[in-house]
Amino acid sequence: STALVVAVDGPSGSGKSSVSRAAAAALGVAFLDTGAMYRAVTWAVLEAGVDLSDAEAVAAHVRTVPLVVGTDPQAPTVAAVVEGAEVDLTEAVRTARVTANVSAVAAVPAVRQDLVLRQRTLIEAACVAPEPGREPGIVAEGRDITTVVAPDADVRVLLTAEESVRLARRAQQDLGTADSEALAATRRGIVERDRVDSRTTAFTTAADGVVTVDSTALDFDGTVAAVLDVVERRV
């Protein structure tokens, strides 16, 4: 087909979300933030008061939650349908409470199976029925897109950066000019989340055929250009 699927994985603070958005915009295709989907179902599980240590109950609840995912690279959105009403979660999924609990929800195999299927459906839709004015295709980013969700993607990229650089970027993103105590807490949270996540998904090493883009010495535009360069060489 003529559709273009670009899979991007990477750790927290690698810039994969903002870089993938910019790459999708440049390519004129859709954008999928799979982390936002894990965050949205985590919000729903917390909202419903489900015991997070009960994996079966978590997965059962997640299955009942319809997600509405907007794939515009300029303004991606995520919403959930709760008791028949659509609740916009675009802001709510960024709260510290969701961030602190998302790894536990994402570690449940039945939750992953559920969301992987939904992600494949969204990728397929962007390829066969793109929004008006958009090219068929998508840049999808997360932790297991190159390996599990879309291992047959036209282009697969692992976006990395040295840990110190990732921590500095994420701290700045999350807190602006916060005090050193808050920065230290952010750093501990990121290191811990990556540690827990790495038991569930393999996002620290590139799988066979996956191109590593190291953004340690690159600025934002340079990183986007490097990803677009991989796309150009591969298609």
Ligand code: C5P
């Ligand atoms: O990318 P982001 O930090 O928003 O992802 C939030 C969380 O969702 C991650 O910490 C991880 O637990 C989970 N996740 C995942 N697989 C993906 C994307 C995100 O397990 N493909």
